[in-house]
Amino acid sequence: MTRTSAPGVRVKDLTVVYKTPAGELPALGGVSLSLAPGTITGIVGESGSGKSTLALSLLNAVQPPGRIKEGSVEIDGLGNVVELTGEELRRARGRQVGYVFQAAQNSLNPLKTVGKQLLDLGRSHDFDDLPALLKDARALLGRMGLDGGRVLDSYQHELSGGMRQRVGIMFALVLNAHLVVLDEPTTALDMITQAAILKIVRDVHHERGLTTLIITHDMGVAAEVTDSLAVMYGGRVVEHGPTTEVLGSPRHPYTKGLIRAIPRLSGDIDEARALPGRPPTLGTIPKQGCVFRERCPMRIAVCDTVDPEPVTRDARTVACHAVGRPATPIVPKEYV
Amino acid sequence: MTVTSPVAPAPISLRRNFWRGVGRVLRRKPSRMVGVAIVVLFVFMGIFGPLLYPNPLPRDDNALYASPSWAHPFGTDFEGTDVLALVVTGTRYVLLAGLATAVITVALGTLIGLLAGFHRGRWDTVLMRLTDLQLTIPGLPLLLVLSTVWKFTSPIEMGVVLGLLGWGGIARAVRSQSLSLRERGFIEAAKGLGLPTRHIVVRELLPSMAPYIAMNMLIAVTGAIYAQVGLFFLGVLPFDANNWGVMLNLSVFGGGALSSTAALPYLLAPLLAILLLTLGIVLVVDAMDEIFNPRLREE
Amino acid sequence: MITASGITKTYKQRGNMLGARAVPALRGVDFTIEKGGAVTFIGESGCGKTTLGRIVAGLETYDSGDIVIDGTPMSSLKPRHRQPFFRRIQLIHQDPYSALNPTRTIHQTLAAPLALRAKQTGRGKAWMEERARELLALVGIDPGYVLPRYPHQLSGGMRQRVVIARALTVDPEVLVADESVSMIDVSLRLGVLALLKDLRERLDVSVLFITHDIATARYIGGDGELYVIYRGQVVESGPTERVISGPVHPYTQSLLSAIPVLHGVERPGPERVVPTEALNEAHSDTGCLFARRCPFRTDRCEAELPALVSDGEQAHACLHPQRRNVIPVEAVA
Amino acid sequence: MKTVVRRLSGHLARGLAMIWVVTTLSFVIIRNIPGDPVRGQYEKLIEQGMSPDAAERATAALYGFLPKGSLWSQYVDYLNGLLHGNLGQSLSTPGTGVATIIGSAAKWTILPVLGGTLLSFLLGVTLGVYAAIKRSGKLGDALAISGSLLHGIPQYVIGLLVVAVFSTLWPILPAGGPVDIDFAPGFNGPYIASLIQHATLPVLTYALASYGGWILAMKSSVATVLGDDFIMAAELRGMSRGILFRYIARNAILPLFTILALSLGLLFGGAIFIESIFNYPGLGLLLVNSIGARDYALMGGTFLVLTVAIVVANIAADLLYAVIDPRVRKGAEA
């Protein structure tokens, strides 16, 4: 069943809810997104916008109290992941979808050496040829600039942050998965290490012919490595398209605001502008209407009642009532 | 943005919110309400128990070790006194000693832990050695030895001694808590703002440890109750007819409750009281974390 | 005006009977902040930035060197007499979540230092309340909404503003902002940065800005000084814009090269420098501290510790200084 | 290994200092207990029907066994004896060394304490994992509540109930003494069977009394580990259930080993209730009896042994941690 080529992924109308004292609240509100085979897709969004939830959904691994309420996740060669259960699901994880954890810093069992955990992984997936697995792992680590032998013999606490992250990537790839999901792979790292990891992600992606999903809240990181970029806000994908285009000519007011809020190293520093208001949390996401309208400079009457449908035009998808329409913006309150 | 309106009465509404929050936390699980009910019942017995019965408790010379009946739900003791009345009137001593112990344990443990954790350095070393020492001393054996010297005539005295023998665990834990808390931004900020140490400790550090301290306090109450009841049971503490431990002792060693059924209710009544109180406290402890954490409380 | 000279700090990591491991966090750092000025420190993780910030704010002791606050050398005072001086320097923590006491409302949080202030200046309770509102308004949040609330009820941006307002209660002259926006939502970051910038202008407070992110350093302190710190040592310093556009030290160049490029808006700098290996605390302390990682190192680098040399404006500690153009440039659309 | 030795030496030094302080404290307290051992013996003889003057003369010989000299010189003698491994002579069983008596009593404490604690540890840890994994289910809740409740109930209450059930209401097991006299001591079947038979109820009591604690500790430890990222990471890598379970269990049980060692140390001192109830001739009962007889040397010796047990347990806990946790083991060597 193992594929040797990059799979495509199609997420359709995915709704994920978390059970809270206030009832079941949607962390993802009908997200549709497709990853073209062999591309690196980035998802950017602020904290709580549902990025990790979406990433976990790709492995049908949303943790209680959350659950996938509706929608589907089709992965080439696997079918609808949402319907997978039990052993089937477990085997898909690791084998077909590699996952690099949000906190890959701590994604290793502190009591076992990396090598032993690798062997556990091999056994879990019924690998007969464990020495070959070790060899692959050493090669992968070597490819990422590490001394494979030494790393396999090390415990987590003996590795630096950057090394752990590389080990995390190795674990995601060593079973020859062709879909790799990286959740905030560089968040806790400093700049130089981050640059190195991003380079590795990009290189490995090309060498192995993967489909890669990389999740980050740092626009710069996404811009650096991705081919296509999706922007999330309040559990919705508000804009999706080729990276250079999304960055170069953002269409959704949120994307625009985000990009404008990034200070630059060159050019006029005062061009940077803060986005007013604050991002919603699970409890404050509006039940109806556009989730961004409170902060939107282009808000129109319909935004209050109707959730804008994503509209795809020239390979770019935008979910906004105001895009491409003449608008009478309602000026939002400054702060709060 | 000019502000001229007088300030909202924030503190008052806060306090009300606190109790409303507590109510909310308790209502979240029915078991907690049960726990509160049990604890309230015991507190009620502790305060009003002795007033419910005549003093001295009536005796019935013709009904020694009587079996349970409507008049005596748990039978009577060796003198013909109603066992239930003994348990009810004995609650006060038990609770008082428990409370005294808890207060001393927690106060001493918190104080020493805070001092050690907050000042670090030499203070820390000295206080921690002291704590180690306290933890190294075998407590129950020492109590046995002490009880030959010390006549624990009042529950408070009992509490003092039990407290002195039991603060080590809390001190150590509070120290490690305050060590980690002092690295937290808000403590540093308070220092940087030049706020006095008293403020930092009392207003900033302590409230953050409140759930922890409250939980320990409740656990210390139960621990103290067991220790003292146990010592009375061993018979090394002064006699008091309505003391639960004395009841256990007399029922077993005087009445033969473990050998025949005649005195069994006399044994079971204090045992049940202990079990019930334990249950109540266990159920209440469950809510402590949420009560003191504003985030969990308000949710 | 605050001058720090030759600050060193070595942490003794708790060891056992046979001795402790020493971690040099700062190896002699000098800098000066003018009133209303801005000084930025950048460097990799673990380079000693936080340590420096805490020392300047009087929250950490230092081993040698001196800090002179308004002409008074701190070494001339007993530790307990230093507090009034250090109070003028307030630290804004990186993490607004832990910088506010979760068990106290914002009102309580602000009231404590204000009460102290009121007592010192002989003002009453009314002043305190008014001042709290004034400060919150100053940092751009609605006092009526914020005052009765607990920190967990506020967003990261609001919290950081409250932290700043709290620092302002004691009328500080310097704000030390240690990674002050790194934990705030992207869309709110600039708001806080703008606030700091605004405060500099309006209240004439100086800002000592500590960051990974050179772009934000440029945003706040574009007109100030930039110090690049590596393993406890300043390896390059100078006017911010000048260092950014013309870094001389290979370490500065590496840092700047590592900045992600907004493809589509920018393109990478032409002369990116990539270190040959990762930061390792265990690297030797002799010679240039950066030598092991430096793509341009020579044998001399491994033997000789370069001193900080200045051309009057920009200073660097490199034996083979060469200006390189590494930062991304605006893409021509 | 080097780390372990280094740690050990530090601990030993501190432990010895602790022991010295506790010994001194207990010496002072014990020598100040009111009550005259000789008078106690006298009255006992009188009650047995001995005539007053005969009893008086019979007890006179016991004065020879009382420690002599000023408190200070007694203290110096005592310490000196201790340094030479001599705990002194018993007063209530004159002529028998304190060390001998303690040695024979210690056997009887170690057996049930160890048996009971290990039993409850295994049981509690297993059920604790279950309670943590099923924490939202009814059974998990029930386990947790039963755990807290049992944890809260004092040992003696459990002991009393166990006796009432298994030797009064339903007399199937002996509730007194450590072994039947019918069998010659040694490694023979009947003797060991009798030993086990007698130990069953005390062991059961120890087990019941501490089992709740283990459930709770394991439950919260498992809950912590379940919240650790590496478990989720392992799950997302498709690790098999068995391996996942082992990851959880092994990491969760680690901190419990420390508690295990510590609680073993403390249990020796806490054996008093259970040994009194079951008439088990261990250290706890020995202490009670030695207090009653005002046998100073025996009291001091027992106290010392209990203290040493705690100190050793502390050291063992720490070393155990250093041995099984690679973070400590390797971290310190690096």
Add this chain to the structure above:
Amino acid sequence: GVGGSGEAGVYTTIDGAKQIDATAPINPFNPQGNTFLGYDAMSLAWPKNDPVDPNQFYPGIAQSWTTTPDQSEVVVHLQPNAKWSDGKPVTSQDVKTSIGLAYTQGGTAYAVDPKAAGAAADVIVVDPHTVKVTQGANKSNTFLRNVLSTVVVPAHVFGSLLPADFWTQLKLARGSGPAAEKAKASITGLAQKVITFAPAKDVSAGPFVLERVNPGEALLVKNKHFWASDKIAPNRVKVLNYTGNQQIWNYLIAGRLDSAPFTAVPSGVLNRIRQTDGNEVVKGFSPVAVSMAFNQTKAPYDNVHVRKALAYLIDRSQVTKVASPEGGTPSQTTTGIHAESAKSWLGDSINGLDQYKLDPAKAAQELKAAGMKQVNGKWAMPDGSPWVVELHVPASFSDWVAAAKAITSQLTDHGIQASVLTSADYTLYLDELAAGKYDIGLWLMALGPAPYNIYQRIYGSANGWQLLAGNLTHVPPGKEGNWMGGPETLDGVNPGALTNQLNAADPARQKQIVGTLARLTNQNLPMIQLYDYVNTQFVNDSRFTGWPPNDSDVLRLPAGVWMQLGLIKEQGTR
């Protein structure tokens, strides 16, 4: 039967006198020693504990004995066939060695001081089976008793403890001057060596010999060399440890014990014990009573009216019912003597004494006579300060605690505030009692059968009379253990002196003295006698029969003696 040990020929019992400590030596001189009187430890004879005549015995190692009327000479004839369990014969030399060892321990008859009352003057081996012991100048009628209670140990095991010149040293010690002092010191110096001596194995002249001791249990097997081993029914004896009454109850309920020594039993438990197959209760005389003793140095207990008032207010039968329903009978009145002996000693004259029947009116009169006042229905001290009767008991005696509680409840009913105070343990209790710290304490009395022992308890060292080298002196209250603090003379009589005379007096004179002392005690109430113990013992018919009947004089002797006397038989069929 549930849980019975069942094994044929095994006799299970409990030694109520001590805990069995496996580490203790096999040595009767050791207070904790592992020898069991009547089984493997033998005395010359066994006292019958007659309520009046303490000089009646059953034979032990001594087959018979003769004595002169004034007890100046006792001749003991040993059992001709007596052998040690290792086959060696028991000879006069063994007796002499045992007496020598007794000297090191300071026995009454074997006091080094020749002036001591009832001390032996000489020990003469007449022939291998006859020993003669003569009494010194200060004669006492306890001499025969003390000689016959000598525990005999084998000379070939214990003999080495005595130095070769022991008897010359003893002679020297009985003289005077520095040489005598030195010799005395060397003899008493042997005490520790004797106490701590630990033979490798038991050598017994009794019906059994110790096989082994486990913690808490001892096993004895039949001694085939015992002179009357054909009379001994059991093959083995298991002696179980005694750590508390409750443990004996459980053994009894389980039917494990063939006989159990005196045990206090609550009614409920007694009923349970009776339900077990074969269990029987045997009751007999036990010369002990419980009293509440006053510290007469403390107001208001220095006033006899107050003591009498308390006596009138205490319902002794109710106290007995609460405290010891099965093991005690309420005292008829306070005489100092157990009711059983009182019948013989006092006859009908006891009815002439004040009975102190419950009588609140009389009590009020007495209290008024003492100047006590009633304030708000509560009795107060003459100066109006509150009066609280504090009754002290050791916490470990649950029947005493119950008795004290019952008394305080009764007093409270009559407007006297009263409370029970306990001491952590008996040792502490005795210490504090002797130090005069208590107003009133519960106190054993009537420790018969010897009349001297009975009254020495009341008018002895606890009350100020001390006998030093044959001289009786009286120390003032509060000093040297005089905690009772009574006056030196009562109605012009010195009760201490009278008591002291009991030892040397002939039976007629003894009766007269006892009568006087009983009357004095009854009138002055240095203590209030509460209840007299009943020797409640248990036996089980399932395995053995031939138990002593109720009121038998052997009941106070260990079951080993019953066996020696040929009482115990194996049950015909199981």
